[in-house]
Amino acid sequence: MSVNQQKPIWIKQLPLAAGIGLLLLPLLLYARQHLLRPVRTNLEMTLFQGITYKRQARNTPRPYMLHIVSIDLTASGIGVLVTPGNSQAGDNTLDASKEIQARTTSEFVSEFKLQLAINAGYFFPFREHTPWDFYPRSGERVNVVGQAIANGSTYSGVQSGRPVLCFNSGNRAQIFDSGQCPTETVHAVAGSHIVLKRGVLSLSPESSRQDKPYSRVAVAIDRQGQKLWLIVIDGKQPLYSEGVTLGELSEIAQELGAFEALNLDGGGSATLVVANDSGVKVLNAPIHTKVPMRQRPVANHLGFFADF
Numbered sequence: 001m002s003v004n005q006q007k008p009i010w011i012k013q014l015p016l017a018a019g020i021g022l023l024l025l026p027l028l029l030y031a032r033q034h035l036l037r038p039v040r041t042n043l044e045m046t047l048f049q050g051i052t053y054k055r056q057a058r059n060t061p062r063p064y065m066l067h068i069v070s071i072d073l074t075a076s077g078i079g080v081l082v083t084p085g086n087s088q089a090g091d092n093t094l095d096a097s098k099e100i101q102a103r104t105t106s107e108f109v110s111e112f113k114l115q116l117a118i119n120a121g122y123f124f125p126f127r128e129h130t131p132w133d134f135y136p137r138s139g140e141r142v143n144v145v146g147q148a149i150a151n152g153s154t155y156s157g158v159q160s161g162r163p164v165l166c167f168n169s170g171n172r173a174q175i176f177d178s179g180q181c182p183t184e185t186v187h188a189v190a191g192s193h194i195v196l197k198r199g200v201l202s203l204s205p206e207s208s209r210q211d212k213p214y215s216r217v218a219v220a221i222d223r224q225g226q227k228l229w230l231i232v233i234d235g236k237q238p239l240y241s242e243g244v245t246l247g248e249l250s251e252i253a254q255e256l257g258a259f260e261a262l263n264l265d266g267g268g269s270a271t272l273v274v275a276n277d278s279g280v281k282v283l284n285a286p287i288h289t290k291v292p293m294r295q296r297p298v299a300n301h302l303g304f305f306a307d308f
Helices: 014-035 105-112 205-210 246-255
Strands: 043-048 051-058 064-072 079-082 116-119 127-130 133-135 141-144 148-150 153-156 164-167 173-176 187-190 193-197 216-221 227-233 260-263 272-276 279-282 301-305
Touching (some): 079 148, 105 116, 105 272, 116 227, 246 260
Antiparallel strands (some): 127 133, 148 153, 148 187, 216 227
16 A cells, blocks of 8 residues: 555645635635725714714615715814925936825824824826736825925925815815915815815716716815815725715715815725724725725825814
């Protein structure tokens, strides 16, 4: 009898079992990411002084998860911060011409010790082919699309067709279709569409019909510019959250009673993060490189300081 014939059956099957295990491991890890997403239940809570959070699981006209943060910009302790630019003067590398280093929203919150943040403006270059082949990674340099101002310093210029959200030193917020902020602006981020103008839906029926459901991030303000809403809608996740159109986003902003609203970068960039004594937590379900709960490094962010 040969040595191989003397081995127990289970030992002979070990290589097969190991091979099956290796094949199943990515699927198990992918399934685990789904379980980390916020549950599809409604939730409302106070996060900080002057800041409240609401989560809604909606099913019409399709399943989607809506996250709304309401911020009283006049409340004690509220401060605004846009990701600062960091040009590298004297750097002769190809990356020197790019305006900012990419970070995830959680990295932004941790680095600047903020209490709350969302991703903000569009940026380039960008690619997303596979979970391991994408650009940018954290620390890699990119350019912001449209005007960007942080701490009174402009690091990305005005671009036609890119409306902008501007904050002055008193935290008053304004949205400008021209894409250019007033000279006294301290912080600013640019978006793509003004989806609500003076309380009226500003997208034509034709543009709404051509639009597709998508992950969305938007900011909305009241008439006085003293109240701000952050609106985040998860997408790209069938049966869990399939996103909304720009027209539907307009209606959501109008439901809130907003005066104006601006669409920011969405898709795999859409991320809402909060930090408290328990640490940094993602409140929505971002999906970068088709992996749920994976954050995308982006160019700039809109963050807030607040009192507990």
